[in-house]
Amino acid sequence: MLWYEMTGKENDVVVSSRVRLARNLADYPFGGRLNEPSALEIIEKVRGVFDGASGYSFTQFNMLSDTSRRAEADRHKVSPEFAAKKTPTALIESDEKQIYIMVLEEDHLRIQSIKPGASLSEAYAAALEADRMIDGKLRIAYDEKLGYLTHCPTNLGTGMRASVMLFLPAITATRGIRSLQDQLGKIGLTIRGMSGEGSSGDGCLYQVSNQITLGTTEEEIITKLEKICENIAEKERELRRKYFSDEKFNDKAMRAYGTMLYAILMDSVEMTKLYSDVRLAAALGMIDGLNVNVLDKMLICGMPGVLTEENENINTPTDRDRERANMIRRVLSGNAGA
Amino acid sequence: MLCEKCNKNPATVMYKENINGHVKSFALCAKCASELTEMTGYGKSVYSQGDSLGDVFENVNSLFGSLFGLPAQQVRRQTGEEKKCTLCGAAFAELVKEGKVGCPECYKVFAEELAPTISRIHGTGVHMGTAPERYKEGRERKEKIAELESKLKRAVEAEEYEEAAKLRDELRKLKSEEGDK
Numbered sequence: 193m194l195w196y197e198m199t200g201k202e203n204d205v206v207v208s209s210r211v212r213l214a215r216n217l218a219d220y221p222f223g224g225r226l227n228e229p230s231a232l233e234i235i236e237k238v239r240g241v242f243d244g245a246s247g248y249s250f251t252q253f254n255m256l257s258d259t260s261r262r263a264e265a266d267r268h269k270v271s272p273e274f275a276a277k278k279t280p281t282a283l284i285e286s287d288e289k290q291i292y293i294m295v296l297e298e299d300h301l302r303i304q305s306i307k308p309g310a311s312l313s314e315a316y317a318a319a320l321e322a323d324r325m326i327d328g329k330l331r332i333a334y335d336e337k338l339g340y341l342t343h344c345p346t347n348l349g350t351g352m353r354a355s356v357m358l359f360l361p362a363i364t365a366t367r368g369i370r371s372l373q374d375q376l377g378k379i380g381l382t383i384r385g386m387s388g389e390g391s392s393g394d395g396c397l398y399q400v401s402n403q404i405t406l407g408t409t410e411e412e413i414i415t416k417l418e419k420i421c422e423n424i425a426e427k428e429r430e431l432r433r434k435y436f437s438d439e440k441f442n443d444k445a446m447r448a449y450g451t452m453l454y455a456i457l458m459d460s461v462e463m464t465k466l467y468s469d470v471r472l473a474a475a476l477g478m479i480d481g482l483n484v485n486v487l488d489k490m491l492i493c494g495m496p497g498v499l500t501e502e503n504e505n506i507n508t509p510t511d512r513d514r515e516r517a518n519m520i521r522r523v524l525s526g527n528a529g530a
Numbered sequence: 531m532l533c534e535k536c537n538k539n540p541a542t543v544m545y546k547e548n549i550n551g552h553v554k555s556f557a558l559c560a561k562c563a564s565e566l567t568e569m570t571g572y573g574k575s576v577y578s579q580g581d582s583l584g585d586v587f588e589n590v591n592s593l594f595g596s597l598f599g600l601p602a603q604q605v606r607r608q609t610g611e612e613k614k615c616t617l618c619g620a621a622f623a624e625l626v627k628e629g630k631v632g633c634p635e636c637y638k639v640f641a642e643e644l645a646p647t648i649s650r651i652h653g654t655g656v657h658m659g660t661a662p663e664r665y666k667e668g669r670e671r672k673e674k675i676a677e678l679e680s681k682l683k684r685a686v687e688a689e690e691y692e693e694a695a696k697l698r699d700e701l702r703k704l705k706s707e708e709g710d711k
């Protein structure tokens with residue numbers, strides 16, 4: 193199952209957890225220096241590793257339509273940069289294990305696992321499993337001092353980027369993101385808004401990740417991130433109780449929920465705004481039986497790529513807004529509370 | 531080195547700007563660098579799945595010159611035109627221009643030239659994390675050798691010569707295995 197179809201731990205604050213390992217084959221150049229025959233050779237080699245491995249499927253990714261590639265990025269299975277590439281790329285995926293291996297992204301291999309809620313350790317374990325499968329069969333570029341060798345030196349060492357997606361409406365509203373950013377910077381972590389920092393239209397979603405990859409172990413990175421995210425979540429909850437448990441917010445959120453349930457046309461900016469208020473209210477238990485992960489699913493399914501892929505009859509922006517409103521109603525009515 | 535913009539955080543990125551052929555470069559911390567790219571509109575993909583910071587750095591490189599501190603011409607003078615990577619054929623000046631490394635072998639060929647950049651990004655640490663299977667045996671042996679060496683030193687200091695002789699034999703055996711590889 194895809195991460196947004198499941199209920200994760202701590203999901204009142206933690207939306208998803210992701211681990212990405214950068215790996216390269218020792219005998220091939222990186223990026224622009226890799227010619228097409230070599231690129232295809234790499235794809236064949238990696239395909240060979242997973243040939244017959246149960247649960248994994250292979251796609252020649254650059255052959256998919258623009259819409260499908262975009263949709264996979266919207267679902268957070270691949271990076272937007274990977275989705276945009278026209279040169280040979282491949283995706284080896286297992287929705288069941290929640291492992292997605294991008295072949296020929298910036299590095300030859302980017303092994304990625306994304307899981308719902310607070311589950312960094314689980315995501316790392318999954319990525320490591322795929323890493324070990326590859327390591328047994330291909331010669332991976334590695335140096336005893338520098339660790340895994342990567343196209344960009346920013347990824348040397350573990351080659352690992354671990355990130356946690358957090359929903360922080362209360363910290364955002366109380367203007368705490370800036371100071372959070374400063375504090376995280378001092379300990380080698382970073383926080384970034386998911387859709388243009390601090391803009392009122394965003395869903396109050398942020399990604400916290402490690403910045404340093406060399407000179408530290410994978411476990412240290414994971415433990416540190418887990419611990420910090422727990423602290424941030426506690427702070428967020430405290431502020432929610434203090435500023436958002438009143439009748440006034442309850443009223444605002446229920447109106448937003450009403451709009452979700454009854455709108456005929458919905459653009460993505462409005463959806464994201466409503467998402468934030470309704471998700472916060474649901475997390476505070478203001479909406480009977482509405483699970484926050486239903487809202488996360490709604491947000492992903494309302495992304496332009498996913499929406500267009502799943503509805504063949506979309507030709508105009510208005511068609512899209514209509515289908516989005518239909519989808520939202522469908523997703524919410526599949527939920528007991530609606 | 532401290533960030534030249536905020537003077538608070540350690541500088542990890544070399545940020546270059548080319549204004550009408552006049553190149554200015556600043557050493558920035560990750561935060562200030564990401565603010566700059568945010569201002570120029572890059573690294574802002576909606577619901578970006580990519581690494582937050584990684585991508586920002588990479589955008590900084592490709593857009594504004596390179597992560598590698600030195601201007602290309604200066605590098606050429608220092609390294610000479612001749613030195614080329616044995617696998618990908620790149621000269622160091624080309625890596626500087628591209629802001630990325632050409633292939634895994636480049637890290638060996640240009641180890642010296644790359645070292646300042648790497649320590650600017652990551653500090654002076656060496657890799658501590660997991661390793662490919664084929665390196666694990668060697669790594670365990672290295673750890674064992676280091677352990678025996680410190681034991682030997684202590685034994686000699688304590689004048690426990692019998693123990694020291696035993697340790698020396700063990701060390702010799704491990705080191706010869708290392709040589710076989």
Ligand SMILES: [Zn+2]
Pocket residue numbers: 533534535536537538539558559560561562563
């Ligand atoms: Zn700074």
Ligand SMILES: [Zn+2]
Pocket residue numbers: 615616617618619620632633634635636637
């Ligand atoms: Zn090279």
